[in-house]
Amino acid sequence: MDSPFVIRGTFANKAFVPEDPLPDVEGRAELIVYARAPEAAPGTRPSIDDLLGKAQRLRSAEDMDAQLDQERAAWGDA
Numbered sequence: 082m083d084s085p086f087v088i089r090g091t092f093a094n095k096a097f098v099p100e101d102p103l104p105d106v107e108g109r110a111e112l113i114v115y116a117r118a119p120e121a122a123p124g125t126r127p128s129i130d131d132l133l134g135k136a137q138r139l140r141s142a143e144d145m146d147a148q149l150d151q152e153r154a155a156w157g158d159a
Contacts, residue, residue, distance in 0.1 A: 086104050086106075088100075088101070088103065088104075089101070092114050097112060
């Protein structure tokens with residue numbers, strides 16, 4: 082019985098692209114594909130801080146408080 086080689090890589094568009102050089106062997110082979118979620122590189126995970134600065138118009142806390150006061154006054158709860 083031959084020892085198996087584990088060759089990691091990416092399978093896309095019906096092609097397998099190995100991450101490392103292939104072993105110098107020949108013969109029959111078997112490709113088994115496990116579907117996995119793509120792994121994010123360290124430090125590339127999105128942060129809420131990245132999203133906060135993308136608003137079309139940033140508002141100050143005072144501006145938001147004034148809007149809430151106006152809405153409460155309209156409800157009669159001021």
